[in-house]
Amino acid sequence: MSTSDPEFISPISTDDVEIGPVWVFVAVLRRDIYVTGKELAVFLAQVIIQPLLMLFVFGRILSDLGYTRHGYAHLLFPGIVALTATLTALQSTALPLVIDLSYTKEIEDRLLAPLPVSWVAIEKIIFASMRALVAAAMMFPIGLLILGSIPWSARAVPMLVLVLVLASLVGSALGLTLGTLVPVQRISIAFALVLTPLIFTGCSQYPWPSLSKLPWFQWLTTINPITYSSEGMRGALLPSLPHIASWICIIMLIFSFVLFATIGVKGFLRRAID
């Protein structure tokens, strides 16, 4: 209330307890969690089908038919978990935001809540990352079920959690960028042009060092942040396998997050306030 002019009579509701923006943020986050909770089955189906089929076809079918070498499934698994985290996060921000900001305008009530508008964007990132982490966690029992065994060691957990959290944050920020920068009439083409290349150039289905025979493609994969999530996951779960050094993965993931979160939040502010 420091900006009030003395000429103005103090507003009627000053006797109300003013809650801080943090509590408003929690309320906004609670709304998203509540809505997802109501449609938990839909959410799980939405995020699990794609990685499940990828694991099944690439990890199980191709292997059973003898098209892939022994051990490929273990090499694939960390990549698919990383991919699931990033894509789930991306899809949890991008499309809902496009619909919300352009058509339903449902988000307006939250934009009019007493918290900075940028926090609403940050809430979207946090919430999408939470969804992504749930989806990534689901991949472990699913992997065990489909592949029979998955690479696992308790010592890998801290690194694994760190990489997955960063992978989710990067995906959410990327989704925020897409959802706010791409004009609504171009969103389907943008998705086709961005999503599919992201899936196949992110080193999820092959380890990065093995690409040395294809230098141009190896170079190309370095601009896809999913490469660093996949390699980071392999570093955690299959430390003996050649992989990009974990510290490089972490730095690149942090860099990608800061970059896309900055662009995404700016894009969100541009869309939210004229």
Next chain:
Amino acid sequence: MNHVNDAMVEIVDLVKKYKKSTALAVDKVTFAVRRGELFGLLGPNGAGKTTTIGILTTRVHPTSGHAKVAGIDVDRDPVGARRHLGVVPQRNNLDRSLSILQNLLFHAAYHGVPTHERMGRATKLLEQFGLREKGNDRIDMFSGGQAQRAMVARALMHEPDVLFLDEPSTGLDPAARLFVWDRIRELKASGVTIVLTTHDMDEAASLSDRVGIMDHGHLLALDTPSALTRTLPGKSTLEITTSSPGQLSPHRLTQCLGDLGGVERVELLDDLMGSEGDMGEEPSGGKGGHRVRLFLTGSAPPMIAPVASALADLGAALHDVHVGTPSLEDVFINLTGRLLR
């Protein structure tokens, strides 16, 4: 600058220019709204009303000038300002993932209403807005009127000091419109300061304590509805439609009618008819006829005979007559030369 002591809304020299537009959406607008007042912003679509409301509700950055709500500069402290304002937008933006009741409860949570008070307030508001039975219904099933009422109820959940209503009755059927009007009057009676935009002169005239008339980003006039209509010449109006087989020049018609005793001013409405499009009736202009509004110093009915005979002298006939008193629409026409819609 003349501060209004008890101003709940105050804007001074407010300007908004959108990046993609060359014209100013809001052009140096200044006004203040007193506590408890119901203030109407009247103007056609594109007049700058919604932009003005957008700035006051922190959704649009002003290009220059100042805007305050409850004493708080909305551009410098938007978070602070949002605590004191409630918004009912033109379009349904209810949260479709939630029921109506949950819309109200979550809105209260966003605004920090204590948990134990939320349900009580929501139940009361749903009752007041005739939605008691609808609390758990899905939004998709709602009619336009129900959605509008639900949005007003939602906006009131945090007991705002100032309520902004953007075109509150656009698209509603007459019964729903009257219901919303009654609720707005109740709110005013309970002391809420209300700013509403409308392109409906009846709405502006019947609800507002004061009306600001906007067009092309400018505030053209601001006063009570009765004071605004008093600025017009004449006590009553007579709107006539003529039909004439031959070509009657509009100039000659208006001059002739203007010379009649008791006629203060003559306004040719032919062009307005053209812009209005579907009038339901065959526009007279096409048959060599015209539509004219006469502002009279006295009452209208005794003037019908002299007007008819004057027309007969011109070789024209009286096709249709409409007696009225000057309305806000006449004020708008007087100010802009155009119809409101």
